[in-house]
Amino acid sequence: MDSLTLICTAALLAAGGLYWFVCILGSAEVKGKRAVQLSGGSIEKENVQDNYKQYWSFFRRPKEIETADKVPAFVDTFYNLVTDIYEWGWGQSFHFSPSIPGKSHREATRIHEEMAVDLIGVKPGARILDAGCGVGGPMRAIAAHSRANVVGITINEYQVKRARMHNKKAGLDSLCEVVCGNFLQMPFPDNSFDGAYSIEATCHAPKLEEVYKEIYRVMKPGSLYVSYEWVTTELYKPEDPEHVEIIHGIERGDALPGLRSYKDIAEVAKKVGFEVVKEKDLAKPPSNPWWTRLKMGRIAYWRNHILVTILAFLGIAPKGTVDVHEMLFVTADYLSKGGEKGIFSPMHMILCRKPEE
Ligand SMILES: C=C(CC[C@@H](C)[C@H]1CC[C@H]2C3=CC[C@H]4[C@H](C)[C@@H](O)CC[C@]4(C)[C@H]3CC[C@]12C)C(C)C
Numbered sequence: 001m002d003s004l005t006l007i008c009t010a011a012l013l014a015a016g017g018l019y020w021f022v023c024i025l026g027s028a029e030v031k032g033k034r035a036v037q038l039s040g041g042s043i044e045k046e047n048v049q050d051n052y053k054q055y056w057s058f059f060r061r062p063k064e065i066e067t068a069d070k071v072p073a074f075v076d077t078f079y080n081l082v083t084d085i086y087e088w089g090w091g092q093s094f095h096f097s098p099s100i101p102g103k104s105h106r107e108a109t110r111i112h113e114e115m116a117v118d119l120i121g122v123k124p125g126a127r128i129l130d131a132g133c134g135v136g137g138p139m140r141a142i143a144a145h146s147r148a149n150v151v152g153i154t155i156n157e158y159q160v161k162r163a164r165m166h167n168k169k170a171g172l173d174s175l176c177e178v179v180c181g182n183f184l185q186m187p188f189p190d191n192s193f194d195g196a197y198s199i200e201a202t203c204h205a206p207k208l209e210e211v212y213k214e215i216y217r218v219m220k221p222g223s224l225y226v227s228y229e230w231v232t233t234e235l236y237k238p239e240d241p242e243h244v245e246i247i248h249g250i251e252r253g254d255a256l257p258g259l260r261s262y263k264d265i266a267e268v269a270k271k272v273g274f275e276v277v278k279e280k281d282l283a284k285p286p287s288n289p290w291w292t293r294l295k296m297g298r299i300a301y302w303r304n305h306i307l308v309t310i311l312a313f314l315g316i317a318p319k320g321t322v323d324v325h326e327m328l329f330v331t332a333d334y335l336s337k338g339g340e341k342g343i344f345s346p347m348h349m350i351l352c353r354k355p356e357e
């Protein structure tokens with residue numbers, strides 16, 4: 001073989017390898033987002049790095065996220081930064097679920113979502129609220145399973161665009177509606193929903209009471225609300241520096257104004273007027289660990305990190321994407337530790353009823 005043939009063969013192999021690494025491997029599962037499409041949500045490409053710095057500056061004084069009224073804007077910035085990475089590396093449902101032997105992550109996720117709508121017992125044609133809907137993974141599973149009309153609300157405009165696109169693609173846009181707004185002040189009339197749910201979303205509210213009060217307002221008397229809450233468990237010891245570090249790590253990497261204790265959830269629900277029908281930590285045995293999926297993905301995260309670094313270097317992905325990805329990488333570790341130690345649960349389930357008038 002002469003040297004020209006050798007160079008051409010090597011170049012072809014390198015190009016093929018790069019294509020495979022970026023376009024095939026770049027998507028860890030079937031997600032609807034590719035590595036080459038990573039963006040900063042609604043943030044202009046050149047402003048992603050500054051927005052990341054701005055996000056991080058909120059945590060200079062841990063546990064004191066300046067003032068509560070700044071939280072929705074800070075959460076919005078966070079989701080501009082992470083939405084594409086979540087979709088690319090996790091899927092369209094931005095939450096955890098217990099692993100189920102013999103079932104894929106996708107199936108386990110769907111089962112966890114369907115359980116929520118089964119708990120609120122709605123009939124086909126009912127109108128239900130998804131408070132903090134993300135890009136609508138749960139909303140589509142729930143609408144398909146229950147044939148209820150789901151109205152989702154998210155603070156993040158980019159997620160609204162993504163969710164509407166996915167709804168249409170899934171042929172579920174007649175059942176699923178998405179609104180951009182703050183779940184602390186929703187643009188819906190009193191007593192207008194036949195049920196409501198929120199999956200790993202109300203943890204972003206600076207005061208749980210404010211979001212529960214607002215959900216209570218828009219629900220019809222007699223209807224049910226279920227929430228999967230992020231909490232510290234009875235094993236969390238605030239005097240243990242390792243526990244505190246893990247919980248702060250989770251708060252910093254997930255835009256949380258401060259994790260609540262499992263004890264506070266039912267108390268707040270009752271305070272706003274709900275009757276508590278059932279409360280259960282879905283992470284507890286006999287459920288299988290929810291964090292194994294996070295740990296199993298570690299090799300893929302390394303691969304993703306190399307990929308993101310190359311794409312940012314080539315100017316394909318925004319510059320700050322590398323920092324955001326690194327932050328998530330670290331967060332995954334804190335989340336797994338919180339799960340393994342049993343001090344944190346992302347699925348403390350509470351089922352509430354708005355009393356009949
Ligand atoms: C409910 C919330 C989000 C929960 C999870 C959906 C996300 C929490 C941490 C995220 C991730 C961590 C590591 C990323 C990895 C480094 C990257 O290569 C691919 C994406 C990750 C796996 C990413 C995916 C989503 C999470 C698991 C919060 C915000 C209240």
Ligand SMILES: C[S@@+](CC[C@H](N)C(=O)[O-])C[C@H]1O[C@@H](n2cnc3c(N)ncnc32)[C@H](O)[C@@H]1O
Pocket residue numbers: 072075079092093094095131132133134135136137138153154155156159181182183184198199200201202204205
């Ligand atoms: C972790 S994601 C979960 C999304 C969805 N429930 C799921 O499981 O895929 C949290 C969601 O809550 C939304 N959210 C947080 N604070 C909000 C607020 N004040 N008003 C409306 N939505 C909010 C975010 O925009 C995001 O869509």
